[in-house]
Amino acid sequence: GWAAAVAEAGIADPRLDGRVDDDVEAGRQVARDLLALSDPPTAVVCASDSLALGAYSAAAGRLSVTGFDDTPVARAVGLSSITQPLAEAAQQCLRQVFDVIADPHRPSRSSLLRPTLTLRASTAQPPDHPPIAEPRRPS
Secondary structure, X not given: OHHHHHHHOOOOOHHHOOOOXXXXXXXXXHHHHHHOOOOOOOEEEOOOHHHHHHHHHHHOOOOEEXXXXXXXXXXXXXXXXXXXOHHHHHHHHHHHHHHXXXXXXXXXXXXXXXXXXEOOXXXXXXXXXXXXXXXXXXX
16 A cells, blocks of 8 residues: 555655654654755655654654544644544454354455545645645545
């Protein structure tokens, strides 16, 4: 998913993809490192709100930041974040467990649930870039 979308958008750059500890300080350091590049990105998508909070604290106004999980802290500080449909995921998991209990030979199924992106103060169009097109909506 993520790698394919980045490649399709033409922004596959190994310097922009990293794995770090999931904490605020790691997010802060990643933002500093990205902003130190000769051609820094204008936005970063973090794997958690903790990382995003650190990135946002280090780069607010210079880097758009989006987190993942839409925690209460993200909402409180104006951090854009992606919400997972956890209740729906739990319902589907239980449904599949009950289906297997009822019929152990039933083939397994997979489900794809649509997350929600909530835009807040941490994301904005860079001031020195031309307007961008509306984001594509999955069909």
